[in-house]
Structure formats: structure tokens, C-alpha cells
Amino acid sequence: MQQRAESFLPGGVDSPVRAFRAVGGDPPFVERADGAYLYDADGNRYLDFFGSWGPMILGHAFPPVTEAIQSAAARGASFGASHAGEADLAELVQRCFPSVKKMRFVSSGTEACMSAIRLARGFTGRSFVIKFEGCYHGHADALLVKAGSGVATFGIPGSAGVPAETAMHTLALPYNDLAAVELAFENHQDQIACIIVEPVVGNAGTILPAAGYLQGLRELATRYGALLILDEVMTGFRLSLGGAQELYRIEPDLTTLGKIVGGGLPCGAFGGREDVMNFLAPLGPVYQAGTLSGNPLAMAAGIAQLSHLIAHADVIYPHLEMTTRSIAEGVAALAAEVGISITTNRVGSMFTWFFTPMPVEDFAQAAMSDTAAFARFHRAMLDAGVWLPPSQYEAAFVSMAHGPEEVAFALSAARQALAAVWCRCGGTPPSP
Numbered sequence: 283m284q285q286r287a288e289s290f291l292p293g294g295v296d297s298p299v300r301a302f303r304a305v306g307g308d309p310p311f312v313e314r315a316d317g318a319y320l321y322d323a324d325g326n327r328y329l330d331f332f333g334s335w336g337p338m339i340l341g342h343a344f345p346p347v348t349e350a351i352q353s354a355a356a357r358g359a360s361f362g363a364s365h366a367g368e369a370d371l372a373e374l375v376q377r378c379f380p381s382v383k384k385m386r387f388v389s390s391g392t393e394a395c396m397s398a399i400r401l402a403r404g405f406t407g408r409s410f411v412i413k414f415e416g417c418y419h420g421h422a423d424a425l426l427v428k429a430g431s432g433v434a435t436f437g438i439p440g441s442a443g444v445p446a447e448t449a450m451h452t453l454a455l456p457y458n459d460l461a462a463v464e465l466a467f468e469n470h471q472d473q474i475a476c477i478i479v480e481p482v483v484g485n486a487g488t489i490l491p492a493a494g495y496l497q498g499l500r501e502l503a504t505r506y507g508a509l510l511i512l513d514e515v516m517t518g519f520r521l522s523l524g525g526a527q528e529l530y531r532i533e534p535d536l537t538t539l540g541k542i543v544g545g546g547l548p549c550g551a552f553g554g555r556e557d558v559m560n561f562l563a564p565l566g567p568v569y570q571a572g573t574l575s576g577n578p579l580a581m582a583a584g585i586a587q588l589s590h591l592i593a594h595a596d597v598i599y600p601h602l603e604m605t606t607r608s609i610a611e612g613v614a615a616l617a618a619e620v621g622i623s624i625t626t627n628r629v630g631s632m633f634t635w636f637f638t639p640m641p642v643e644d645f646a647q648a649a650m651s652d653t654a655a656f657a658r659f660h661r662a663m664l665d666a667g668v669w670l671p672p673s674q675y676e677a678a679f680v681s682m683a684h685g686p687e688e689v690a691f692a693l694s695a696a697r698q699a700l701a702a703v704w705c706r707c708g709g710t711p712p713s714p
């Protein structure tokens with residue numbers, strides 16, 4: 283299957299990190315997924331800790347979502363015309379994100395971020411954009427500057443094919459450093475359209491905002507007349523129903539969403555202040571469009587997933603947090619037992635084990651991790667039946683399908699894997 287894929291697709295994949303280049307070995311080919319597990323074509327079962335990179339917060343093939351997709355499919359896969367499902371999903375999104383007064387659906391997180399930036403530039407009449415090192419906002423040209431995710435995994439400072447003129451208006455600053463943001467505003471008076479930020483970074487591995495950092499960004503954006511865009515493609519509906527903005531009490535001007543909002547189907551959204559959103563065509567001068575935008579299957583899947591999250595939020599979010607804590611801290615404790623220093627960053631159901639003894643509060647610190655040790659750990663975990671995200675620079679996710687049995691399985695796999703990693707590092711094996 284790998285050879286066949288490679289004969290048709292560059293690297294055998296449709297998205298680079300899937301190729302496992304950062305951790306070695308061939309990636310398994312998934313045949314089906316159910317609950318917390320992936321099943322490959324060789325008949326192996328894996329406990330899944332990447333959840334399709336975020337969307338599967340209720341587990342794979344969650345019956346209400348599956349049924350919603352099936353019943354929508356029977357009514358037609360795409361209309362290219364208005365249907366009630368768009369406002370139905372929008373209403374649910376707004377219930378979770380009160381700052382999103384108006385929104386537009388697109389087909390990916392990339393489109394959401396790209397469109398939000400264009401809108402911010404159109405609204406302010408300014409050109410510059412502030413982003414942060416290690417933050418990933420999809421693969422639109424202007425945002426592929428010191429980006430995280432696959433770009434960090436492959437050590438690419440930007441991307442070939444992005445003209446310097448295109449990236450010239452993107453200012454990439456260190457995360458968690460307010461002084462750098464203030465300096466940029468001072469140096470580019472009346473030129474900065476917006477700040478775009480992952481409120482909790484997931485695409486450099488999990489990195490939390492320092493106390494007061496997001497509030498500081500909010501204040502600086504307001505003071506200098508720029509818009510604050512919170513990229514909640516990953517954190518939206520994950521850290522809480524209302525994402526990071528609810529958790530950290532920040533009101534952005536615009537929010538971008540993806541992943542969970544589409545229940546596993548291609549879907550993203552951007553939205554926020556009504557005066558800003560009304561700058562979009564057909565009301566305003568900023569053009570944005572999509573043949574498959576508001577796709578009826580994606581809307582149906584999103585409605586089913588968000589309805590369930592909203593109805594059971596008081597149970598779901600504490601449960602996810604508790605499961606994540608058990609796994610993240612449990613494995614870190616096992617690592618410490620065998621003398622391996624891991625820094626565990628986690629919030630809600632997002633976490634990362636950085637193979638470094640030092641705290642990780644920005645991308646430069648994340649990049650100090652021993653990625654070779656991470657790669658060995660990843661391979662050993664895969665051999666033990668646990669599929670972690672295949673790069674040090676990606677967040678791991680827990681779903682509602684991860685219960686006590688899955689916690690126990692993950693811990694026992696980690697015990698084996700850590701011993702294997704450690705032995706290959708040249709130490710003596712841990713006592714039984």
C-alpha cells in the first residue's frame with residue numbers, strides 16, 4: 283500500500299507529517315476507526331492520541347455524528363445553494379462563542395485563517411500581520427512564516443514557493459513575549475492590520491500562554507487599532523465549549539475555527555464582530571467564496587457533534603481533563619522512574635511530552651527537545667499499540683472514548699516504550 287501510494291502521491295501522502303519522516307518507519311494504513319482506536323490494514327489495533335489531528339473529540343464513528351452524515355448524504359452531497367443547516371450550525375457555534383456575532387463557513391482551517399487575515403486587512407486598510415514563531419495557521423502563503431506543525435517538523439523556515447514580497451508583511455515574533463509585540467507596533471505605526479495567535483499553541487507541541495499574555499495582546503491590539511484574531515481551529519470546543527477565549531476570558535475581534543466544528547468532515551469557519559464581518563462580500567468589499575462552503579454533510583456532522591458537546595458539557599470537559607491528566611502525568615512519572623526527563627505541557631484535553639528537562643514556553647525552547655529520543659519513543663509506543671502524533675511538534679489529544687481501560691493501556695505501553703528508549707540511550711535497564 284505504501285509503495286502504491288508513493289507511486290501516485292508525493293511521499294505517499296496528502297499532508298506531509300503523515301509520512302512519519304520525523305519518527306521513521308512506514309506509517310500504518312488505516313482501514314477503519316472506532317471510538318478511541320484505529321485499525322490498520324495488517325490487522326493491528328492502535329490506541330489513538332491524535333484524533334485525526336483534533337476533530338474526533340467524541341471518538342471515531344460516534345453514532346449520532348455517523349447517523350447525521352448518513353441521513354444528510356441521502357438528501358444530496360452538495361447543493362451550492364443556501365440551506366437551513368448553515369444557520370443551524372451557526373447558531374450552535376454562537377452559543378459556544380458569544381464573540382462570534384456573525385460567521386462564514388469554509389472547508390478548512392487554512393481557508394478560515396487566510397480569509398480572516400484578508401478581512402482584517404480590508405477592514406483596517408493596513409497590510410502588516412503579526413504572528414508568532416511555532417504557531418501554525420494553515421498553509422496560506424502569508425502565514426507560512428516560522429510556522430509550526432509540519433513546517434517545524436521539517437525544519438523549514440518558511441516554504442519554497444512563497445515569494446519574499448508575499449511574506450514581507452508578516453512579522454513573526456516569539457510567543458509569550460509582549461515586549462516584542464509592543465516594539466513591532468511602535469516600529470510599524472498605523473500599518474499593522476491584526477495579530478493572529480493560537481491562544482494555546484498546539485502546532486509546536488502544546489505551549490501555554492503565560493499569565494496575562496493573551497490579555498496583553500488584547501490591550502496592545504486595541505491600543506494600536508489592530509484586530510485580534512484568535513485561531514481556535516484546534517482549541518475551539520476542545521479546551522472548553524467556548525474554547526480558549528472562554529477559558530482565559532479574552533474577547534477577540536475575530537475567531538477562526540475548524541477541526542471539531544465539522545465533526546470530522548472538511549469544514550472551517552471564521553467570524554466575530556458584526557461591523558468587521560459585514561465587510562465581506564456581498565455586503566462589503568472583501569471577497570471570499572467557496573464552492574463547497576457550508577456543505578450539507580459537514581453542517582450535519584458539525585450540528586450533531588456540537589449538539590452533543592453542548593448538551594453534556596458539564597460532564598464532558600471535566601472528564602476529558604481528568605483522563606488527560608492521568609495519562610500525561612502518569613507517563614511523565616514513569617519516565618522519571620527510569621531517569622528520563624520529560625516536560626509535560628497540558629491544558630484540557632491537549633498535551634505534549636517534550637523530551638527536555640527544561641520548561642517549554644516558546645518555540646525556541648520546544649526546539650531544544652531531543653527529537654531523536656521522541657522518535658524512538660514514538661516508534662516504541664506504536665509497536666506497543668499506541669499511536670501518538672508523529673512529531674515532537676504536534677499536540678496529542680484525548681477523546682471521550684478514552685476511559686479507564688485506555689488510560690491503563692497507555693500507561694503499560696509507555697512503561698515498555700520508555701524502557702526501550704532508555705536502554706537504547708545507553709543506560710542500564712530499570713529494575714523490575
Ligand SMILES: *Cc1c(COP(=O)(O)O)cnc(C)c1O
Nearest residue numbers: 390391392418419420513515516
Ligand atoms: C489545523 C490548524 C489549522 C489549519 O487547518 P486545516 O483544516 O488543516 O487547513 C490552522 N490553525 C490551527 C491552530 C490549526 O491547528
